[in-house]
Amino acid sequence: MLPGGEIMLGLPASTELNKKQGRNIPKTKFFSNIDLTGAQERLFVDELSSIKWMNKISPATMNLTISNGILELEVFYLKLKGMNVSERLLKIIDSAIVHPIIYVLDNENTSKIMISYKESSDSGKVNVKTYYSTEWVKDLPSLDFNALTTGELYQSLISQISDSRIITPNSEVSLAESVSLDIDRQKALAEIEKLEQKIKRTNQPNKKIELVHQLRELKETWGVD
Structure with missing residues (x-):
């Protein structure tokens, strides 16, 4: 209130x-x-x-x-x-x-x-x-x-x-570690969004394939669909 x-x-x-x-x-x-x-x-x-x-x-x-x-x-x-x-x-x-x-x-x-x-x-x-x-x-x-x-x-x-x-937090993960992991994840999500926008704007086939590969690796690393 x-x-x-x-x-x-x-x-x-x-x-x-x-x-x-x-x-x-x-x-x-x-x-x-x-x-x-x-x-x-x-x-x-x-x-x-x-x-x-x-x-x-x-x-x-x-x-x-x-x-x-x-x-x-x-x-x-x-x-x-x-x-x-x-x-x-x-x-x-x-x-x-x-x-x-x-x-x-x-x-x-x-x-x-x-x-x-x-x-x-x-x-x-x-x-x-x-x-x-x-x-x-x-x-x-x-x-x-x-x-x-x-x-x-x-x-x-x-x-x-x-x-x-x-x-x-528990005995295996401290608050500091959990926050640090979340900060890294938020940076990764922002990078994923940037890559997705770059892929939409890119007309060069080879460049697009490279960006799609980067995007797939990043998504797999962070468990993003």
Whole structure:
């Protein structure tokens, strides 16, 4: 639900800030705390109306224990000026905050949920690897927040928001490995699409045969029909 509504994403009331209204985060906070270029500052001005910190998910607010170095997770509500938001802007926010962030994006007509997979070094530097999101919908779905640890919850949320593109890690496959495989697969799918377009445009028989061979090999490698 949106600020002032009932429950955000199905989270318990114990995680809410300011009684469901959230806590405003001035956009200027990012300008003052991070060395941004003029173009990066314009992203905040052009794309965002407001940022609200809605929920804090931690052992203090839910029955969780800390794992995988994740002390807490946050829910941010972003009111958009346009129909979408650039990942460049989200990456600035994510890089400034070490905790995982669940974004609720609202463009007045529809909403969607986004989350990044990011890693942090011992020095505290954050490396955002990629983003996952739901579709734009009129009514946001609730998420399953049942987990024993913060790390397990982060993994589960990425799996849910990615529509199971990322499988829940197990003893054989870690979250980092699953995300890395998915990134490679998405690159392969993009390359497949490019090859298919090239084949349609190519009139030279020998060149077309070469491209078809490349396409077949790539599809077989990634199990694409």
